[in-house]
Amino acid sequence: xxxxxxxxxxxxxxxxxxxxxxxxxxxxxxxxxxxxxxxxxxxxxxxxxxxxxxxxxxxxxxxxxxxxxxxxxxxxxxxxxxxxxxxxxxxxxxxxxxxxxxxxxxxxxxxxxxxxxxxxxxxxxxxxxxxxxxxxxxxxxxxxxxxxxxxxxxxxxxxxxxxxxxxxxxxxxxxxxxxxxxxxxxxxxxxxxxxxxxxxxxxxxxxxxxxxxxxxxxxxxxxxxxxxxxxxxxxxxxxxxxxxxxxxxxxxxxxxxxxxxxxxxxxxxx
Numbered sequence: 001x002x003x004x005x006x007x008x009x010x011x012x013x014x015x016x017x018x019x020x021x022x023x024x025x026x027x028x029x030x031x032x033x034x035x036x037x038x039x040x041x042x043x044x045x046x047x048x049x050x051x052x053x054x055x056x057x058x059x060x061x062x063x064x065x066x067x068x069x070x071x072x073x074x075x076x077x078x079x080x081x082x083x084x085x086x087x088x089x090x091x092x093x094x095x096x097x098x099x100x101x102x103x104x105x106x107x108x109x110x111x112x113x114x115x116x117x118x119x120x121x122x123x124x125x126x127x128x129x130x131x132x133x134x135x136x137x138x139x140x141x142x143x144x145x146x147x148x149x150x151x152x153x154x155x156x157x158x159x160x161x162x163x164x165x166x167x168x169x170x171x172x173x174x175x176x177x178x179x180x181x182x183x184x185x186x187x188x189x190x191x192x193x194x195x196x197x198x199x200x201x202x203x204x205x206x207x208x209x210x211x212x213x214x215x216x217x218x219x220x221x222x223x224x225x226x227x228x229x230x231x232x233x234x235x236x237x238x239x240x241x242x243x244x245x246x247x248x249x250x251x252x253x254x255x256x257x258x259x260x261x262x263x264x265x266x267x268x269x270x
Contacts, residue, residue: 002027003092003145006064008057008079009071010034010045013096016124017068018049020152024126027148035060061086066145069095069105073266076100080108087111092142094149098169099266102135102162112137115146118168121176123153130156131168166267170259178252183208 005027007014018034021027032051036042042053054060061067061083071079076097087093087109094115095105102114117132130150134143150156159165183204190200215225230236 002031003065004063005032005066005068005149006060007032007034007068007070008060008083009069009075010036010041010053011070012121013119013123014068014070015045015048016119016121016128016153017070017149018045018051020123020126021149022049022051024152025148033060033063057082058086062088064088064091066092066094066142066149068149069093069097071097073097073099076104077108080105084108092138092145094146098173099166099263101267102133104267106135113139113142115142116162116165117150118165118173119150119153120173126152126154128154129172130154131159131165131172132156133159133162133165166260166263169263170256174256174259178255179208 005021007018010018014034018032021032022029029050030052032049034042034045034051034053035055035057036045036053037055039055042055045051046053057079065088067083067087069076069079076095089111090113091111092113092115093105093109093111094117095102096117096119098118100116102116105114105116106112112135115132115134115138117130119130120128122128123130130153132146132150134146138146147156157168159168186204186207187197187200190203191197195203215222218225226240230240
C-alpha cells in the first residue's frame with residue numbers, strides 16, 4: 001500500500017513533487033496531504049491535483065508516514081518546533097531546505113529516518129536533478145519511497161557525505177538561476193543587435209537546448225566542443241576573447257563559491 005505523504009509548506013517545489021508523483025507513480029491523490037498557511041493556495045492545490053489540503057501542519061504530520069518538508073530554511077526552525085512531538089517515531093522525514101542539517105532535524109523531531117535532498121526548479125516538469133543523502137536508519141522500504149519521490153522530479157544522485165548537499169545547493173540547486181541570467185543576457189544582446197524579442201528568445205532557447213543535448217550525446221569534454229565551434233580569427237574566437245578578458249569563468253566560480261558559503265551559513269543558524 002502507498003504511504004500517506006504530507007507535503008508541509010507546499011509551494012513551488014512541493015507542488016512540483018505532487019505533480020510529479022501523481023504523473024509518474026501509482027500513488028493516489030487521497031494519499032497526499034499538502035499544507036500551506038494560505039487558504040487560497042490550499043484551494044488551488046485541491047483544484048489542480050484533487051489532493052487533500054490543510055493549513056494545519058500538526059494534523060498533517062500526525063497522519064503521515066512520509067513527511068516532506070518543503071519550507072524555506074528561514075522558516076524551518078519554526079515548522080520543526082511546531083510539529084515537534086507530533087511525528088511518528090517510524091516516519092520518514094524528507095527535507096529539501098538548503099543548509100538545514102540532518103542533526104538539526106533529528107534534534108527537533110527525534111525521528112531517526114531522515115532524508116535530506118537538494119532538487120532544482122526543472123523538477124517542475126520532471127527534468128530536475130536532485131542530490132540526496134539518508135541516515136543509516138532509513139529502511140529499504142523507506143529508501144524505495146524516497147526514490148519514488150525523487151525520480152518523479154527527474155534524475156537523482158546519492159551521496160554518502162551530507163557535506164555534498166551544500167555543494168549541490170550552490171551548483172545545481174541554484175544553477176538554473178545562472179542559466180536564466182545567461183539566457184537573459186543573450187536575448188537582450190540579440191534585441192540590441194536588431195532582432196525582435198520573440199525571435200531572439202527562439203534563437204537562444206533552441207541554441208541552449210540543442211547545445212546541452214549535443215554535449216550529452218557526444219560525451220566529449222566541453223573544451224573540445226567549444227573548439228569545434230571556434231575558427232582561428234573568426235567571430236567565435238573574438239567573442240570568447242572578450243568573455244575571458246572580462247573574467248567570465250572567474251566571476252561564475254566566485255558566485256558559486258559565495259552560494260556555497262551562504263548554504264553553510266544557513267545551516268549554522270539555529
